[in-house]
Every structure is written in structure tokens, then in C-alpha cells.
Amino acid sequence: MQTIFKHALWLLLLLPLLAGAEVRTPVSVSAQTSKVTLNQHFKYRVVDASVPVDRLAVNEPSRWLSSEELSQHNYAGTKPNIWSSVPLYNRSNRSQTFYVKFSDPFLQSVSVFVLDTSGKVLSQLSNSFSTPLMQRPHLSHEQVLPVTLPANKTVWLVTAVQQWPEQMPTISLWQSTELELRQQQQQTALGVNAGILILLALAAFVSAQLFKSRLLLTFGCVSAAFTLSLLLHSGVWITYFSPYSPDIAASLKTYVSQLLILTMAWFIWEWGRFRFRLSRFNRIGYVVLAAVLGFTIGLPWLDDRWQSALVIAQVNGLLIWTTVVVLRSVQKQPISGFRWQTFLLAITVIVAWLLISPRYNPIWEGISGLLLYSAMTVTVMMFLLALERHRLNRLMRRIAGLKKNRKTLRRRLWQLLQRTGEGWFRLNDDGSFKQVNQQMLNILAAHSLDQIKAHWPKGFVIEGKRQLTSVDRIDGRNIWLDVEYFGDKTGRITDVTKRMEAEIHLDFLAHHDAVTGLLNVREFRRLLQSRLDANKAVCITIIKLSGLDIIADQAGTDARDQAILQLAINLKRKAPKYSRIARISEHEIALLNTEDEQSVFAQAHRLVQYCKEFRFNSDKRIYQLTAHAGIAYSDSSEVSASTLLRQGREALKLAMQQGDYRVHSYSEADQRRLLGEAELEWEQKLKKALREENWALFAQPIISAARNADKHCIELLLRLPDSTTDEPVAPQQFLRAALRAGVMGKADRWLVREAVEHFNENPFEATRTWRCHINLSTQSLEDDGFIQFIEAALKNSVIQPNQLVFEVSEPDAFKHFDQTYQLFKNLTELGIGTAVDQFGSSYNSFQLLRQLPLTQIKVNRFWVQNMLIDPVDAELVASCVRLAKAANVEVCAVGVESDEIRIKLTQLGVDYIQGFVCGHPVEWQR
Numbered sequence: 001m002q003t004i005f006k007h008a009l010w011l012l013l014l015l016p017l018l019a020g021a022e023v024r025t026p027v028s029v030s031a032q033t034s035k036v037t038l039n040q041h042f043k044y045r046v047v048d049a050s051v052p053v054d055r056l057a058v059n060e061p062s063r064w065l066s067s068e069e070l071s072q073h074n075y076a077g078t079k080p081n082i083w084s085s086v087p088l089y090n091r092s093n094r095s096q097t098f099y100v101k102f103s104d105p106f107l108q109s110v111s112v113f114v115l116d117t118s119g120k121v122l123s124q125l126s127n128s129f130s131t132p133l134m135q136r137p138h139l140s141h142e143q144v145l146p147v148t149l150p151a152n153k154t155v156w157l158v159t160a161v162q163q164w165p166e167q168m169p170t171i172s173l174w175q176s177t178e179l180e181l182r183q184q185q186q187q188t189a190l191g192v193n194a195g196i197l198i199l200l201a202l203a204a205f206v207s208a209q210l211f212k213s214r215l216l217l218t219f220g221c222v223s224a225a226f227t228l229s230l231l232l233h234s235g236v237w238i239t240y241f242s243p244y245s246p247d248i249a250a251s252l253k254t255y256v257s258q259l260l261i262l263t264m265a266w267f268i269w270e271w272g273r274f275r276f277r278l279s280r281f282n283r284i285g286y287v288v289l290a291a292v293l294g295f296t297i298g299l300p301w302l303d304d305r306w307q308s309a310l311v312i313a314q315v316n317g318l319l320i321w322t323t324v325v326v327l328r329s330v331q332k333q334p335i336s337g338f339r340w341q342t343f344l345l346a347i348t349v350i351v352a353w354l355l356i357s358p359r360y361n362p363i364w365e366g367i368s369g370l371l372l373y374s375a376m377t378v379t380v381m382m383f384l385l386a387l388e389r390h391r392l393n394r395l396m397r398r399i400a401g402l403k404k405n406r407k408t409l410r411r412r413l414w415q416l417l418q419r420t421g422e423g424w425f426r427l428n429d430d431g432s433f434k435q436v437n438q439q440m441l442n443i444l445a446a447h448s449l450d451q452i453k454a455h456w457p458k459g460f461v462i463e464g465k466r467q468l469t470s471v472d473r474i475d476g477r478n479i480w481l482d483v484e485y486f487g488d489k490t491g492r493i494t495d496v497t498k499r500m501e502a503e504i505h506l507d508f509l510a511h512h513d514a515v516t517g518l519l520n521v522r523e524f525r526r527l528l529q530s531r532l533d534a535n536k537a538v539c540i541t542i543i544k545l546s547g548l549d550i551i552a553d554q555a556g557t558d559a560r561d562q563a564i565l566q567l568a569i570n571l572k573r574k575a576p577k578y579s580r581i582a583r584i585s586e587h588e589i590a591l592l593n594t595e596d597e598q599s600v601f602a603q604a605h606r607l608v609q610y611c612k613e614f615r616f617n618s619d620k621r622i623y624q625l626t627a628h629a630g631i632a633y634s635d636s637s638e639v640s641a642s643t644l645l646r647q648g649r650e651a652l653k654l655a656m657q658q659g660d661y662r663v664h665s666y667s668e669a670d671q672r673r674l675l676g677e678a679e680l681e682w683e684q685k686l687k688k689a690l691r692e693e694n695w696a697l698f699a700q701p702i703i704s705a706a707r708n709a710d711k712h713c714i715e716l717l718l719r720l721p722d723s724t725t726d727e728p729v730a731p732q733q734f735l736r737a738a739l740r741a742g743v744m745g746k747a748d749r750w751l752v753r754e755a756v757e758h759f760n761e762n763p764f765e766a767t768r769t770w771r772c773h774i775n776l777s778t779q780s781l782e783d784d785g786f787i788q789f790i791e792a793a794l795k796n797s798v799i800q801p802n803q804l805v806f807e808v809s810e811p812d813a814f815k816h817f818d819q820t821y822q823l824f825k826n827l828t829e830l831g832i833g834t835a836v837d838q839f840g841s842s843y844n845s846f847q848l849l850r851q852l853p854l855t856q857i858k859v860n861r862f863w864v865q866n867m868l869i870d871p872v873d874a875e876l877v878a879s880c881v882r883l884a885k886a887a888n889v890e891v892c893a894v895g896v897e898s899d900e901i902r903i904k905l906t907q908l909g910v911d912y913i914q915g916f917v918c919g920h921p922v923e924w925q926r
Contacts, residue, residue: 024061026087026154029096029173036173038100038157042084044070046165049081053113053121058085058156073165079108082168084159090149100159102143104169108162112145115156122155123148128162144174193377197227200380215274218267222348223380225260229355254307257356258296261314264352265292268318271345272325288321315356322349344383351379423493427485431459434489443481443495445473460493468496515561516568519582524590527580529641531594537635539600541591542648543571543607544656546626548587555618563616563623574610576603590648597633597665604629604663612661628655631665697754698921702773702892702914705906713912715773715807717921718751745779749786752793758924759799766799771833773805778812781819787826794830805833805855813852814844821852828853835892840880854889858914861895868900881908 027041043064045056057063064085065073090096100112109128115121125145149155159171201223207216269285276282295314299307322345329342423440425433433456436449446452455474462469466484473479480500485491511523519527531538545567552560568581571589575581580592591607593600611627630652632644647666655664702713751774759766780786794801806827813820813836824834833855839845840860849857859880867874877893884891893905896915905913 024087026089028089028091029098029149030090030092033098033173034175038084038086038159038171038173039067039168041086042067042171043086044165044168045083045085046070046073046075046080047083049078049109049162051081053083053111053115053124053158053160054119056083056085056119056158058115058119058158059117070165070168075165079162079164081109081160081162082165084161084171086157087154088149088157089154090151092151094151095148096151097146097148099174100145100147100157101172101174102159102161102169103171104143104161104163104167107143107169109160110143110145110162111160112147113156113158113160114147114149115158117154117156119156122150194227194230196377197223197230197380200377201227215267215270218263218270219383221263222260222267225256225263226352226355226380228256229260229352254304254311255299257311258299258314260352260356261311261318262292262296264318264349265289265321268322268325268345268349271341276328285321285325288317292318311356315353319349319353322346341383344379347379348383423495425491425493427459427489427491429489432457433459440493443473443479443493444471445475445477460491468500513583516565516583518568518572518589519580521582521584524580524582524584524592525641525645528592528644531592532634532636532639532641532644536594537596537633538644539593539595539597539631539633540644540648541593541600541604541607542584542630542632542645542652543589543591543604543611544628544630544652545587545589545611546628547623548625551616551618551623554621555623559616559618563625566616567611567614567625570610570614571607574607579603584645590645597631600631600633601663601665604631608661608663626660628652628661629663630655631663633665697751697924699924700914700921701919702771702912703918705893705902705910705913711770711912712768713771713773714769715775715914716751716755716924718747718775744777745783745786748774748776748780749789752790755804756793756797756799760797763798766803769799769803771803771805772799773807773835775807775809775837776823778816781808781812781816781823787823787830790827790832791830801831802833805835807835807837807858810836810838810841810845810848813848817848817851824853828855837894840876845880846883849883849887849889854887856890856892856912857884858892858894859910861915864893864895864901864905864915865897867904868898874904877905878908881910885909 024043027036027038029036043061043066045064047056070082102110109126111124111126113121114123125147127143127145147157157173161169163169201220203220205217205220207213265288269282269289272285273282292314295310299310302310326342326346423443424437425440426435428434433449433453436452441447441449441452444452444455446455451474460469460471460481460483462483462485465486466482468480468482470478470480479495479497482494482496483491484493511520512518513520528538528540545564548560548564551563564583568583568589572581575591576593576595578594582590582592584590591603593603595603608627608629611625614625616623616625630648630650632648632651634644651664651666655662658664696719698717698719699714700717702715704711704713755772755774759769759772794804806823808820808824827834834853835856835858836848836852836854837858838860839849839857840863848854857880859877863873863876863880867877881891890911891909892912892914893910894914896902896905896913896917898917902913902917
């Protein structure tokens, strides 16, 4: 009996121990449970990934490990499965659905099982990275799986993660509403922190550019690396930036951590150089930076485990190196700005260490992680402000030093200004003079400062900071001063009297005649045009004086100038006061009036009579001048000043035809009469030139645009010699009269005959000339025998038909289309080239290109000359080239006057170029 009692007593003593070893107290949950962290209740098993859940033996406590035992567990082989188990009791009267959340977003595989008390599987759910993140049933930046707990029952919650034992994540149980709310709060907080860090990085980069500081540049890189690390560690990167490639996002985690280590090492090295100038201590930082850079380059060639180990070793070494730098800085007794920087440097490196090593610091999870992210942002912000504050303090000290030396600098500056050639002064607050230099006393003809104060008690009154002003000196002489005020109550004056007098004189000469002092032709034309634009009736009188050249030849040019001066002064007195008088040429004086034409005619008659009575006395004899007057009147704004002056000169010409001292007023009948006389005069000249064959031939070269082609071409130009001038007259001036007289057709035949005879006399030049261009008039188009003339001229000639090209201007070709078509057809049959000149001068250019048998077109010179400044003209030239190429017609560009245009035309594919860049027209030797 005693033995039985003894054994029963021992059984009672061991029963609590056995119950504690075998029975685990369940974790109670209900509908009011918001969050339960399960790691503190878990037991763990580390097995191969192939072990199923039914072989775990959740009811055998001896096989399971505690949290401390798990952290010390060493597992050899591939990455294992870590199983976690905890009994849960749902005390609600109905089933409850909770969410199991795994804090590590980079887990390769996670599973959740619900077992009954006997170990039978009630439900299970798994997830892995083989499924893209956007296709998971529960999208989050962390792994989240749902579980359903039966009502009023105790069940086993078993989780499985594929991870190393020392990197076991935090696992928690959440209600759905609480989890969603927390995730929204986390995303908002993380987004705000990331945005602030990006702004801080931009601020650092801008400050680095302004201050030329590499320290701020490296700090900007650190801020950018912090932003990337925050996005990756928090899972924002996975959720928003890599939804279809979470494996890539997981692999980027190591490289971003390495980037943060590299930027931190660079920043610490730059901070050490900035703090310890010319110190050998900085060489150690150089070695650390070089080592980190070498590890960064070699990181991609290591496997995952070695990469993680290398990153952890580097961040620990960086923390140690920062500690050394901080202690060294404290020993050097830094100023207050460096104390703050040293403290913030240490905090920043600690934050980076915690951010890179979250496996060893559970404070990054949950609300603590958000607080730590916010603390990191605040630390970076304070560090940037500290660096900016140091830069601003340096600027303030430099400004204070400048202010301290301001008096010395101003005194030395004033000593320098005393020796300059300008007058310098200082002002009081009321604007009066406080101090002047000796040069200013000399400019104002003063003896002392008191004399200047008495004469100018309020200083120089000007508008703005600088102005030209006229003042009276102490001695009464009027001078011009260039006065300039500066912001420090100082100023300068410069005597610019000579310059102003010269400018006034030049301005007078720009609007007046230098001999007579009357208005010149430019100013007279401007006044006339302004009155016409104002719709005012105007009348001009042009008086031409004859006999001035006789005075110049016999008494000299000075006497002539004296004569015109005396006459101009007297005419100005005789003319009405309201009229404007000008000398518009060497022998012409014009008056501008606003009276009616009859009154002006009477005034002009009186002035001409005065000129008749005028006598000029010289040492040798007495001279008399002859005068004529022409009048032009207009009351329309459509008439320009040039037209009115031309009408006045035409009236003057008719007055000279009527006799001496005559006055004539312009009318439309006069214009027709003058035109008829001019054409009659031209007809006489042309008939004489045709009869005597007194023409001039000029040749202008046409070159090939292609460099590899040397095709020497010329264009023959017909000119009429002028006995009055040395320069021959172009056909544009006598063309109307020549057509009226029927001369141009005969001139064209003469030109062809001269060209053929020239080549017959110079056969070498004929073989060298690729083509000879000849222009034809409309009379040749209407000449039925012109084609027979060409055949007869080429019959015994050394020049071949394909060496001749006949040109017709586009307006003439369109106006006489049938004749042009027939002539070009006959010329083409003979083998002679045909060309249209001035191509593009009308709307029918492309119609002529299609219908006429052409060898070449010559693009309008106005398009070519403006093609570099006007894109429309450039496109028109390019269109002509494209259409001509499509029609198999050569293109010649006319009016090329610069190498830039020549190069552009060559790029467009033009065949020939003609203009001053190739050569000016020269007389053709016959």
C-alpha cells in the first residue's frame, strides 16, 4: 500500500511536466481579432522541400524547434522548406476567414494548411513565383493567403516557406478589412516618402550645379539610391513597376543594395576629403571606395548566397568605417556645423545598414517599418539642409568679409578714380553733391566743391540711370554731358560736347545738302511721301539750272558752289514761307507746295524769272544762268513720291523743248507724247544699228553642275552700243521699240549668222563648246522662213546642230504657243536643242513642260536667288527639278550668285548652272 502511494505521488509530480511538454496552449481568435503576430507562437521544422505535410507529425513536440533554435540551425544543401505550426481556437459561433501575411515579398514558395487535432488536412493553399504577381488570387506587395477557421474548434495552422533558416520572415494573421486598410496606409506613406526623397535628390543635384560641389552631387546619388532601396524593400516596386516579372524584381534587390553601398562609400569619401583637407587619412577612404567599386563590378558573377554574404559583409564594413570617420571628426574639434553633419552622417549610415539588412532587424516590419522609412526621409532631409547651411554660412562669411572691407575698397576706388579722365562724384541722401574729383571740377570750370554745390544745389536732374543732358558751365559755356548714376550713390560725367556737335552736324548733313543747306533728295522724297500717305494734295516744282558747268570750267568748282549757294538763298527768300525747298541733284532745285496747281504755276513762273535776272560775278566775268521749271500735281494717295518726281521731270523735259525760261505742268497727254518720242528715237537708233550691223555680242558661261562632267556652254547676249555711255544697252530697254519697228527678227538672224561664222573661223572653239544658247524674239516665232534660214546657215558649218540651243521666254511661249510649238518641233527634227527661259514665271509652266518638245528648262532666277531664305521658293525649285527629270528634260538654274546656292542646287540634281558664281557676261571676240 505504501509503495502504491509512493508511485502515485511521483506521478502527480511529473504530470504537469508531461502536460507542458506534450500539450501546446491554443491561440484564441474571434471576429474582433484584427492582427496576431504568429512568430512568437510558432514551432518550426526544417526539412527537404519534398517532405509532404502529412509526414510533419504536428502532435510530436520533440521534432519541432523554437525561434532561438531555428536561428542557430545550420542546413546544408539546396534551399529547404521551413514549416511553422501553431494551434488556433476560433471562439466565434460561425466560421471566420482570416489572411496569413508573409512579410518577405521575395519568397520563392509559400503554403498554408489547416489541420484538425489528429493531423488530417482540412484545407490548403499555395503560391510561388512561377505564377506572375498579377495572376495571384490576392494581389499585394507581400504574400497573402486566406484561411478559414471552423467555429468553436481548435485546429492546427501550418505554414511552409522555401527559405533559409536565418532569414525566416514575419508571419501574421489579419482580418480582411484591417489588412486592406493597412496596405493602403502603407502604400500612401511609402509613396510620400519616395516622392520626398526624389525631390531631395533633385535639390541636391541642382545645388551641386550651383555651388560646383562634388559632395552635394554624391549626396544626390545617395538620395536616389535610398529611393530605389525603399521601393524594393517595401514591395512598391513589385506591385507597381514589375507586375509581370517579380523574379527580376527579386534579383534587383541585391544590386540596388550594392548601389546604395557604393554611393554611401563615395559620399563618405567625399565628406572625409571635405572635412579633413590635405590629410593622409583620406587615403584609407580611397582604398575603401576602390574595394567597394571592385566588389560591385564582380557581383554579377557570384551566385545568390555569395551575393547576399558579400552585401552583408560590405554594409557591416561600411558601418565600421563610418564609426572611424565619426570618431576622427570628433577628435578634430569641429565647429557647430560639422557637429551636426557628423551626427547626421552616423544616423544616415545606420539607416542604410538597417535598410540593407532587414533579415536581422524585425523593426522594418509593420508600422515600425513605416516609421523607420519616415525617419530615413527626415534624416536625409536634415542632412541636405545641414550641407546647404554650411554652404550658405561660407557665403555669408564671404559677404561679411566684403562688407568689412567695403570702406577700404571704396577709398582705394576713389583714389583710382581721381586719376581717370572722367568726372566722378558722390551724392548725399538729398541728391546734392558730397564729393567730386578734380576732373569733374575741370569739366564744369569750377574751382571747388562749394562752387558746384552753389550752382547745382540738387545735383543733375535726369530721368533714369543714364542720360545725355545739356548744362551751362560756371563760365557760361554750354556743354553736353553724359551723366550716369550707380546704385551706391556714386556717378560719373563725361564731356561729350564734341561728339554731340559732330552728331548734330552729321544729322544735318543726312537731311540737307552740304553746299546750299537746303533739304537733300532723300529728305524731300520722305516729306513728299508722308504728305501723299496723309491724302493731302501736293504739288512739286522742279527747277533745272543750266550754265553751272560753264562756271565750273572757267572759274572753278568753288565758284560754281558759290553761285548755286547765292541762288539757293535768294530762291528760299522768294519762295512762300510754307513751302519746302530742296536740292535734289547737282543742277535741280525742287519746291514742295500744298496750294492748287494754278497758284504753283504762277510761283514757278516768278522763280524762273528771278533766275533769269540772277547774275554771278567772278574775278573774270559775269555769268548768267538759264532755268526751266516742271510742275506735277496730285491729290491721290495711290501715287507714290517716285512717280510724282518722274512726272515733274517729264514736265521739265517738255518745258526745255519749248525754249528758255519756260514752265510746263504735267498731264497724261504729255506722257504719251514723251513715250512716242522715246520710241521714235529708239527706232532710229535700232534701224541704224541694223543697217550698219553695229551690234555688240556678249557671252556668259554656263557650267555643268556635276563635278565629273566638264561641258563648256555659253549663252550669247545681244546688246546695243550707246555713244553717250561706255556701257551697252540691254534689249529690255529698247525691246518695245524694236518690236514696233520690226527689228528684232532681223537682229535674231544677224546673231545666228554671226555665231555660225565665228565658229567657222575658230574650229577649235567649236569643238570645245558643248552648247551655244541663243535667245529668240516673238518676231522669229512668227517668221515662217526662220527654220529654212537655220538649215541654210548650218549646211556648210563646222558646228553641229546638237551644239545649238534656241531659247524662248515662258511668257512669249505661252502667248504664241502654236508658233512656239511648230518652231520647236522643226528644231527638234533638225537635232537642235530647245529651251524655255524664265520657267516658273506664270501659272502655265508645267503645262508647257508637258506639251512642248523641250531639251532644257531654265528655272526662274527669282526662285533660285531666294531658295536659301524662303522655303517656298526652295520647294518650287525642287518641284521643277523633279518634274523635269520625270519628263526627261534637263534643268538649268539661272541667277546663281553664291557657292551656297550652287551646292544646294547640285544636291537637288540640277544639270547646269548659270550666274555670277560661274562668270559675268563678257564681250565675245569676233
